[in-house]
Amino acid sequence: MWELIYILNLVGTVVFAISGALTASDYEMDGFGAVVIAFITALGGGTIRDLLLDSHPVGWMGDTNYLYAVLLAVLLSYLFKRWIVSLRRTMFLFDTIGIGLFAVLGTQKALGFEMSYSIAMMMGVVSAVFGGVIRDILVGRVPLIFRKEIYATACLAGAALYLILIQFSLPDYLTLIIPIVCIMIIRLLAVKYEWSLPGIK
């Protein structure tokens, strides 16, 4: 079970990092820029979460596999860019798995630091979406997430569902998987039916 989560975490990191490397490529950055943007897209959210929680070593600093996952992702993006772009649907699916996973695991981690439920939910959302926010700032565009999809809201709903499920004595894997799947479904439906949140008019 925990091994599966660990592997999914690394896969999520690779997918997030590929999306970062492709963004860097869209902005005509060099190889160094691509690594930095890929790294921050994949691991920036978790880093902010860990700094806020005072959790040290920060995830990727204590386990070099995350760094290798990012480097692998950039290498794949260099070698197979055209092929990867043609896989947009598959990539989107893994991206959605990654977001769900990061949101739920982030919430779980914050609870371990005795945070209240509302702060734990925030930490879940931060883990899942802030990497993308920093990426957008670095390439000089207003963060997509402030304008599009109900991406973050899906994470929030999943985190809330997780906090409800831990009240029951369900098996661990169900407590984790149900909210992850819930986040995935909301996001897929949101994209399909073009749901969006209202703004302040």
Place this chain on the structure above:
Amino acid sequence: MWELIYILNLVGTVVFAISGALTASDYEMDGFGAVVIAFITALGGGTIRDLLLDSHPVGWMGDTNYLYAVLLAVLLSYLFKRWIVSLRRTMFLFDTIGIGLFAVLGTQKALGFEMSYSIAMMMGVVSAVFGGVIRDILVGRVPLIFRKEIYATACLAGAALYLILIQFSLPDYLTLIIPIVCIMIIRLLAVKYEWSLPGIK
């Protein structure tokens, strides 16, 4: 006394958060964007101060009332936008109280972490103004504070005055209130007479 400071802190948070939510609205962000921008405007400066000082839990992570203050502010901005905009003068007054309060309390907190006077003053300024700096970066504009008003300078003057006053055995409330009022007066005069700092030509 401390209860009054706590309440003023929350009121300052609400006012800062409303100004953040209105900014998000100017940039046509959705509800999620509005909450994030409001949150960061109100609590970003204090968060950076606490991370730099290694003060954990970070203010709003240990007291959920700050989060509720932000959510309330966003709700108010949704419901009463037109009315709030018509209150610009009142809002500006509370904003100025908030800045003065955050600057002086930030300085005080840094002293508690055995920082030197010059670093403590910096922490005061960071508490008061960096939320606005991050807000501006997130919406993609060069931080206003680098171009306009002598806003930060007022905070610096107030922090310095606070450091002078603690040398004397004045009652606590005077030591706090005199520099806050001083910051307010400088800022109000600066806006009225359009004072500004010279740049490097």
Place this chain on the structure above:
Amino acid sequence: MWELIYILNLVGTVVFAISGALTASDYEMDGFGAVVIAFITALGGGTIRDLLLDSHPVGWMGDTNYLYAVLLAVLLSYLFKRWIVSLRRTMFLFDTIGIGLFAVLGTQKALGFEMSYSIAMMMGVVSAVFGGVIRDILVGRVPLIFRKEIYATACLAGAALYLILIQFSLPDYLTLIIPIVCIMIIRLLAVKYEWSLPGIK
């Protein structure tokens, strides 16, 4: 030896801060903006490194000389702007010394926190280049380093060389100076021959 490193560190801080102040001037910021940009250019990279490593007090918070070095730099930029601009070559040389020094000392510091070699190298690069990244974001341009020079790659090579040299029982000063000189040479050659890294096409 350590005194020399300390002095070079302060000189590097002054030079980085001057380049920050001149950038602020290019963007027509006021004096406060100039101090903030100068400060962040010079000390931002080391601050991020220290926060990631959980090293407290953060460098400049425990030694006020760094703050004074920044203020001196801004003052010099105000008083002698024309003269400093005419010294671009000398400034560039000191900037290169500063980068080499920050990269190697950052790597060394990370090793003291029991980081793996790959993470230590990252911390070296972060120390040397992230101040400039934040400066660019604050003035609203895409970080130069993602597009130009093989600046960061030079730091990476120097950090790697340092990690090789510490395997041998060389005198301390050689272990530090050889990689610093190596970073300087790569950068100077890179600028002279306009080397650059390929991007993802």
